[in-house]
Amino acid sequence: MTSPIHVTSEIGKLNVVMLKRPGVEVENFTPEMMPRLLFDDIPYLPIAQKEHDNFADTLRDNEVEVLYLEKLAAEALDAGGPEVKATFLNQMLTESGYAAGVLHGVLKDYLSSMSTQDMVVKIMGGVRKNELDFIPRDLVSAAEEQDYPFFMDPMPNLYFTRDPAASIGDGLSINHMTFPARQRESLFMETIIEHHPRFANQGLNVWRDRHHTTRIEGGDELVLSPQVLAIGVSERTSANAIEDIAQNLFTKGSTFEKVIAIKIPHNHAMMHLDTVFTMINHDQFTVHPGILGEGGYIDTWTITQGNDGELHLQHDTDLKQVLKNALNLDDLDLIPTGGGDPLIADREQWNDGSNTLAIAPGVVVTYNRNYVSNRVLREHGLKVLEVLSSELSRGRGGPRCMSMPLVREDI
Numbered sequence: 164m165t166s167p168i169h170v171t172s173e174i175g176k177l178n179v180v181m182l183k184r185p186g187v188e189v190e191n192f193t194p195e196m197m198p199r200l201l202f203d204d205i206p207y208l209p210i211a212q213k214e215h216d217n218f219a220d221t222l223r224d225n226e227v228e229v230l231y232l233e234k235l236a237a238e239a240l241d242a243g244g245p246e247v248k249a250t251f252l253n254q255m256l257t258e259s260g261y262a263a264g265v266l267h268g269v270l271k272d273y274l275s276s277m278s279t280q281d282m283v284v285k286i287m288g289g290v291r292k293n294e295l296d297f298i299p300r301d302l303v304s305a306a307e308e309q310d311y312p313f314f315m316d317p318m319p320n321l322y323f324t325r326d327p328a329a330s331i332g333d334g335l336s337i338n339h340m341t342f343p344a345r346q347r348e349s350l351f352m353e354t355i356i357e358h359h360p361r362f363a364n365q366g367l368n369v370w371r372d373r374h375h376t377t378r379i380e381g382g383d384e385l386v387l388s389p390q391v392l393a394i395g396v397s398e399r400t401s402a403n404a405i406e407d408i409a410q411n412l413f414t415k416g417s418t419f420e421k422v423i424a425i426k427i428p429h430n431h432a433m434m435h436l437d438t439v440f441t442m443i444n445h446d447q448f449t450v451h452p453g454i455l456g457e458g459g460y461i462d463t464w465t466i467t468q469g470n471d472g473e474l475h476l477q478h479d480t481d482l483k484q485v486l487k488n489a490l491n492l493d494d495l496d497l498i499p500t501g502g503g504d505p506l507i508a509d510r511e512q513w514n515d516g517s518n519t520l521a522i523a524p525g526v527v528v529t530y531n532r533n534y535v536s537n538r539v540l541r542e543h544g545l546k547v548l549e550v551l552s553s554e555l556s557r558g559r560g561g562p563r564c565m566s567m568p569l570v571r572e573d574i
């Protein structure tokens with residue numbers, strides 16, 4: 164039987180993927196909360212859902228099995244039984260700021276009274292104060308949070324299933340994410356891996372779990388080949404987390420021998436490596452020109468296992484050469500977002516013009532709004548499947564961000 168997670172490249176034919184259909188969480192907040200929740204606007208939910216269904220249909224039309232996070236999470240909790248559900252709820256409440264106390268009990272009673280699926284959807288969507296017939300009398304609630312509408316914040320970024328966990332070989336990393344707005348998300352993935360019948364007890368390797376203080380997110384983790392990973396040193400992924408996962412991959416029986424750490428600007432528009440760089444064919448990549456300095460300069464460190472058990476680092480500044488060496492290629496095609504025009508590149512990168520999802524070598528799913536980048540991809544011989552993007556793009560992520568590949572064919 165094939166492993167329920169098997170990803171040895173960014174481009175092998177995609178067989179199984181996990182998505183999250185946007186739900187009430189993407190509109191259940193105020194403009195004031197947007198920066199903290201990592202959104203630039205509030206999507207119009209019915210259209211966002213239509214667009215997401217269009218994305219899922221495009222994948223299904225190309226023989227991809229689509230699984231949904233919200234469904235897997237509920238199935239995992241039901242399969243685990245009442246104790247697992249209670250432990251999950253305690254952990255979720257603890258991570259939402261209610262480790263103990265009256266509100267812990269009130270919220271636990273409220274959420275436990277629902278069916279498992281409704282409970283999962285409610286936790287994802289957020290719990291507003293006016294839903295409960297309860298007025299907290301503690302000082303924090305009275306003096307500091309009186310006007311705040313939520314007991315539990317919504318998790319609007321869940322439709323970016325790429326980030327809380329990342330499939331790597333026959334295993335995954337379950338990530339400790341950078342900002343509080345996203346940190347609870349990976350608890351769903353941990354629960355699925357531990358208790359869902361499709362994933363539990365299948366010998367999956369958790370190369371790095373979520374119980375860390377150093378930060379890593381799936382948008383920075385790219386599987387270039389069965390031996391080579393690229394990981395962004397970014398706003399969201401720290402160098403020490405990269406060293407940690409590299410050490411685990413090298414010593415715990417993975418096929419990976421090289422991790423290329425690529426340093427990208429630390430800002431909101433380019434929060435992950437996959438917002439500026441993706442692999443789309445054996446020898447083709449998208450790259451946002453904004454990450455390259457004069458003469459194409461960019462800092463990379465190729466990490467390997469040294470003889471002394473320490474990690475060995477090779478510093479370079481020529482991305483093309485580094486990739487050619489690591490992937491044993493004579494040449495490769497770095498395709499600039501927006502065709503390289505600085506204004507168009509910045510505009511289309513902002514709406515995830517570099518964030519392509521390869522579903523087979525040379526076949527990519529992209530947002531339709533990035534029409535210049537899409538035309539350039541076609542000019543370079545790619546097959547481009549465009550999906551609707553007006554509302555989904557308001558969350559600052561594209562097709563790669565919105566998908567967690569679980570199984571790809573080897574290439």
Ligand SMILES: NC(=O)NCCC[C@H](N)C(=O)O
Pocket residue numbers: 200201202320323325326345381382383434435437438558559560561563564
């Ligand atoms: N892999 C990705 O680049 N994901 C996009 C995440 C966007 C989300 N609003 C965030 O800031 O985390």
